[in-house]
Amino acid sequence: MGNNGHGGTRDPGRGRQDGSGTGIRAITEDDIPGWDRALAVGFLRPHAGEATEYRRLGFEPGRSLGAYDGERCVGTFRSFDAELTVPGGATVLADAITSVTVSSTHRRRGLLRAMMTRDLAAAHERGNPVAILIAAEYNIYGRYGFGPATSTHGWNIDLLRAGGLRKDLPAVPGGRIDFATMAEVRKVGPEFHERWRRTQPGAITRTEVGWRVRTGDVKAPGPEWQEPFVALHRDATGTVTGLVAYKVDDNWDGSYPDCTLTVLDLQALDGPTAVGLWRFVLSVDWVRKVVVENLAPDDPLPLLLNDPRAATPYADNSDFTWLRVLDVEAAFAARSCGGPGRIVLDVTDPLGYADGRWAVEAADDGTCRCTATTDEPDLALGVGALGTLYLGGESVARLAAAALVTELRPGAAARADLLLRTPARPWNPDGF
Numbered sequence: 001m002g003n004n005g006h007g008g009t010r011d012p013g014r015g016r017q018d019g020s021g022t023g024i025r026a027i028t029e030d031d032i033p034g035w036d037r038a039l040a041v042g043f044l045r046p047h048a049g050e051a052t053e054y055r056r057l058g059f060e061p062g063r064s065l066g067a068y069d070g071e072r073c074v075g076t077f078r079s080f081d082a083e084l085t086v087p088g089g090a091t092v093l094a095d096a097i098t099s100v101t102v103s104s105t106h107r108r109r110g111l112l113r114a115m116m117t118r119d120l121a122a123a124h125e126r127g128n129p130v131a132i133l134i135a136a137e138y139n140i141y142g143r144y145g146f147g148p149a150t151s152t153h154g155w156n157i158d159l160l161r162a163g164g165l166r167k168d169l170p171a172v173p174g175g176r177i178d179f180a181t182m183a184e185v186r187k188v189g190p191e192f193h194e195r196w197r198r199t200q201p202g203a204i205t206r207t208e209v210g211w212r213v214r215t216g217d218v219k220a221p222g223p224e225w226q227e228p229f230v231a232l233h234r235d236a237t238g239t240v241t242g243l244v245a246y247k248v249d250d251n252w253d254g255s256y257p258d259c260t261l262t263v264l265d266l267q268a269l270d271g272p273t274a275v276g277l278w279r280f281v282l283s284v285d286w287v288r289k290v291v292v293e294n295l296a297p298d299d300p301l302p303l304l305l306n307d308p309r310a311a312t313p314y315a316d317n318s319d320f321t322w323l324r325v326l327d328v329e330a331a332f333a334a335r336s337c338g339g340p341g342r343i344v345l346d347v348t349d350p351l352g353y354a355d356g357r358w359a360v361e362a363a364d365d366g367t368c369r370c371t372a373t374t375d376e377p378d379l380a381l382g383v384g385a386l387g388t389l390y391l392g393g394e395s396v397a398r399l400a401a402a403a404l405v406t407e408l409r410p411g412a413a414a415r416a417d418l419l420l421r422t423p424a425r426p427w428n429p430d431g432f
């Protein structure tokens with residue numbers, strides 16, 4: 001672990017000044033109202049003060065930072081630990097960063113850099129192998145070593161053209177689907193999700209507060225909550241194997257129903273459950289169009305339709321989770337590899353944590369090992385590209401073609417792809 005080649009600093013957060021005279025400190029619970037106001041200002045949202053209870057419930061001492069100009073909070077930053085599923089099904093404890101704002105009056109004075117470097121230093125000290133976030137804008141976080149690591153692949157489905165799901169698809173014998181009340185979702189949803197998230201690289205834990213927000217029990221900032229339709233799929237033994245949440249608009253073309261159903265959440269533990277849920281969602285009366293905003297890149301959905309061309313890509317498809325490697329050895333030891341082999345990476349990390357030469361080795365059973373080495377490197381890359389490759393969301397060959405990875409030995413990108421390939425692309429359905 002650590003710096004073994006480029007001489008970067010191991011502790012970049014300590015002692016750094018933001019140069020504005022504004023101080024950064026961890027907030028206390030008493031600071032929440034002013035901090036919440038600054039967050040609303042930073043996100044260009046009117047501040048109604050309604051999120052204070054939500055903030056208190058999620059408050060962890062030391063994990064929310066505020067930038068203060070005198071008594072006035074002008075910058076916000078929060079992190080929490082989230083379990084992140086990695087290729088192979090193990091999890092790592094990620095430093096999940098959210099609520100990042102700097103007021104327009106204090107922007108571009110280094111406040112974000114001061115808060116970020118302080119948080120990453122603390123995460124490294126705690127032993128988080130990676131940090132993750134959802135980037136509001138593409139160009140903010142690369143400078144701190146993050147790379148885009150998962151993406152969203154939504155679809156608009158024209159139901160008249162789709163012709164329903166193919167008839168030859170398997171169903172769960174004795175499976176059934178029932179609507180659930182919000183109280184029932186709060187009861188069975190978390191246990192189901194705990195099983196599901198471990199099957200999906202890129203998925204993260206959902207907090208209890210998160211479930212309460214989803215089910216209308218706690219008010220979070222943002223648009224007014226509306227109760228969704230939630231249906232649970234159970235197998236013949238009564239075990240929950242899938243969940244779908246959706247909303248439907250009330251659009252009529254004169255006397256002709258022309259509604260759009262928007263899928264908010266759909267998770268299934270196995271293929272036949274997914275087929276059952278999609279068959280259900282695509283057959284709701286009055287609905288002419290189904291929109292699903294965020295699916296896995298390799299989700300089979302369009303191929304399940306009688307006419308896959310009826311599914312057109314959702315306009316806002318984009319990068320989603322960004323990931324930064326903080327401990328290369330621990331991060332790669334946690335994930336599995338696609339095949340046996342060895343590849344030496346020369347990683348450049350201006351903040352120091354991942355900087356140096358690393359040998360990634362895989363055994364026949366896919367067990368992955370990563371150690372510092374002085375061997376000649378096969379590939380050179382920045383820490384952001386390492387974050388992009390970590391969950392398997394991109395191929396090394398594609399990053400090399402985009403000049404984000406440099407091949408130092410001919411054929412090294414192809415060899416690295418054999419080593420790092422994953423059977424399932426990473427996907428995160430949850431904003432945070």
Ligand SMILES: CC(=O)SCCNC(=O)CCNC(=O)[C@H](O)C(C)(C)COP(=O)(O)OP(=O)(O)OC[C@H]1O[C@@H](n2cnc3c(N)ncnc32)[C@H](O)[C@@H]1OP(=O)(O)O
Nearest residue numbers: 098099100101102107108109110111112113133134136139
């Ligand atoms: C995980 C999340 O919460 S995502 C949400 C992020 N928040 C937002 O988008 C809300 C609106 N924007 C803001 O609040 C602020 O502009 C922030 C937080 C993005 C940046 O805060 P600042 O204090 O201005 O950033 P800071 O001065 O530390 O800038 C650090 C570097 O990032 C660059 N930078 C900052 N914001 C941006 C941006 N939006 N696009 C491109 N570059 C940016 C700066 O130019 C600077 O570059 P340098 O290191 O090469 O000099």
